[in-house]
Amino acid sequence: MKKDSIWKEYMALFRKFNKYLKPYHRHQLLLLLLLITSSAGALVTPYALKIIIDGVFQKGQYSDLVQILFMLVGVYILRIACTIFIEIIYTKVSSGIIASIQQDMVKCIMHKPIDFFRTTQSGDILYTLQSDVNNIQTSFLSNLVSYLIDLLTVIGITIMLLVLNVNLTVISLLLVPLIVFTLRAFTPLLQERFKKIQLENERLSNFFIEKIRNNRLIKSYNTYTHELNKLRSIHSSIVSANVRSAIISASNSSTLTFLVAIGPIFILAYGGKNVFSGTMTIGALIAYIQYLNKLYSPMVNITNGYNGFSKAIVSMKRVEAYIEAIPDATTPPLTTQDPACENICFEQVSLHINGTAILDNISLQFEKGKIYGLIGPSGSGKSTIINLLCGFMQPTSGKVSIDNEKSIHQLPGWHNRLGLVERENQLFHDSILENVRYGGVANSEEKAAMAIASAQLSGVIDKLPEGWHTMVTDTGGTLSDGQKQRIAIARAMARDNQLIIMDEATASIESLLEKKILEALREQYKDSIIIIVTHRMESMQLMDYIYEIEEGTVKYAGQPASFNFKKMTVTT
Numbered sequence: 001m002k003k004d005s006i007w008k009e010y011m012a013l014f015r016k017f018n019k020y021l022k023p024y025h026r027h028q029l030l031l032l033l034l035l036i037t038s039s040a041g042a043l044v045t046p047y048a049l050k051i052i053i054d055g056v057f058q059k060g061q062y063s064d065l066v067q068i069l070f071m072l073v074g075v076y077i078l079r080i081a082c083t084i085f086i087e088i089i090y091t092k093v094s095s096g097i098i099a100s101i102q103q104d105m106v107k108c109i110m111h112k113p114i115d116f117f118r119t120t121q122s123g124d125i126l127y128t129l130q131s132d133v134n135n136i137q138t139s140f141l142s143n144l145v146s147y148l149i150d151l152l153t154v155i156g157i158t159i160m161l162l163v164l165n166v167n168l169t170v171i172s173l174l175l176v177p178l179i180v181f182t183l184r185a186f187t188p189l190l191q192e193r194f195k196k197i198q199l200e201n202e203r204l205s206n207f208f209i210e211k212i213r214n215n216r217l218i219k220s221y222n223t224y225t226h227e228l229n230k231l232r233s234i235h236s237s238i239v240s241a242n243v244r245s246a247i248i249s250a251s252n253s254s255t256l257t258f259l260v261a262i263g264p265i266f267i268l269a270y271g272g273k274n275v276f277s278g279t280m281t282i283g284a285l286i287a288y289i290q291y292l293n294k295l296y297s298p299m300v301n302i303t304n305g306y307n308g309f310s311k312a313i314v315s316m317k318r319v320e321a322y323i324e325a326i327p328d329a330t331t332p333p334l335t336t337q338d339p340a341c342e343n344i345c346f347e348q349v350s351l352h353i354n355g356t357a358i359l360d361n362i363s364l365q366f367e368k369g370k371i372y373g374l375i376g377p378s379g380s381g382k383s384t385i386i387n388l389l390c391g392f393m394q395p396t397s398g399k400v401s402i403d404n405e406k407s408i409h410q411l412p413g414w415h416n417r418l419g420l421v422e423r424e425n426q427l428f429h430d431s432i433l434e435n436v437r438y439g440g441v442a443n444s445e446e447k448a449a450m451a452i453a454s455a456q457l458s459g460v461i462d463k464l465p466e467g468w469h470t471m472v473t474d475t476g477g478t479l480s481d482g483q484k485q486r487i488a489i490a491r492a493m494a495r496d497n498q499l500i501i502m503d504e505a506t507a508s509i510e511s512l513l514e515k516k517i518l519e520a521l522r523e524q525y526k527d528s529i530i531i532i533v534t535h536r537m538e539s540m541q542l543m544d545y546i547y548e549i550e551e552g553t554v555k556y557a558g559q560p561a562s563f564n565f566k567k568m569t570v571t572t
Ligand SMILES: Nc1ncnc2c1ncn2[C@@H]1O[C@H](COP(=O)(O)OP(=O)(O)OP(=O)(O)O)[C@@H](O)[C@H]1O
Pocket: 115, 118, 353, 358, 376, 377, 378, 379, 380, 381, 382, 383, 384, 385
């Protein structure tokens, strides 16, 4: 990419992130004032010494000396107070900014299409959410204020240098293009290395998540050594990526430090010649070099700080993907204009992904008050139908409509009427009760108690010392798979849903309990549509109507009584 367009890209990036700085502009101004006061305080002592030596000791009295010393103590106290406030304000502002970025990212991630979660590893998301955002804080925000102060110092001293000697200043400034050239040469290399390190760290996050999730598998296969070897290999890639980055970073800093440090030598050479020829006084040369030395530290900070900014840019680009088009997290309430949901219709629905037909011209009709069975071999398209019912996906052609009126994806409040229970564990680290009335879905405890009873969970909870206040982890802790599934079912039953979908949600529950749950569902949700995906033949016989799906088409539609269960094929 051309240099100009790179800068344009950076500016666009900073503009995007500026919205997070905006609410803190007043704090930032205060921070700047405190930093200037604190830095100015540091300049007082040498000047006070000059007054003491040249003025007080020559023509003043002891009381004048005491007065100045008191003033110096006052300045120290002021500087300490400034430092404390700087720390407090910086912490408040940077933590607030980081929190806002993370909140926007989470909003964005939660609204990503389901395909995103199928194709993105959890570790990648987690790494960007934590490490990249933290890197923005450390490499960008903390750098920004000191960068500004250093810049002001450099400008101020440059003005003083120009006042003292224009020629010498021009010579000093000849180094600036060299510094800029070095920065531009090293920046892409540094960014590339940093990107590589981020990717390796992402791999590490994924590794940790995967191993924790699959710990039973690792135990049962006794693959500890195999896994440790994999970890060693990732670590060795990280070490070599870090070392390569350190080599580039050190070369960059050393070149810049050398360029900045060589300034006074040039000045001594050129200025010394002037002193010998009598065109410059020794005093002027000493004063000039002292100013130049004062320039040294902020210049080095500015040039080295640039490394931090280039790292921040890498992280900002990675975070940027998650803060674009931040959706409104609030679901609009249902209105009387919304359809009552008497039925849901699939009219000649097809869904193609990457040119492959996942669903091929299917038509289905679901009516309230009935329990529907969605059956078919693995990979036939059942979950895809559910994704369409939930509005997680849109058909490529055809329509999924409610009461032959609105398409599901046109009803933003649809998720308020929908209870989805899936086979996989769907618990949060909270009490059983809060898991059941998740997100305030069932506000009253009575409703939650009813749902727990309907999900055949009361017996389990009665045996727990803390009852439904028992805490469970996100993995379900000591609960059995069937118990975890029943908590998820209770959650769906704790709200007045118009559509309840159970996608193999009873796979780990014994047939008798499943039958009781279905009876409770039928009893409580007389005005709702209930759809059950199952591979269990006994369960299929409890349905009112069955849709058998095969290779994305409807193979059978009718009552279970006329379905030939013996003909069900096993497909892989
Ligand atoms: N995002 C996607 N990209 C590509 N193919 C996909 C995608 N989502 C689903 N498929 C494919 O579509 C087909 C149907 O998948 P689906 O999950 O709907 O099957 P299913 O009937 O629910 O299977 P199971 O009973 O095993 O859960 C499968 O072959 C699957 O690989």
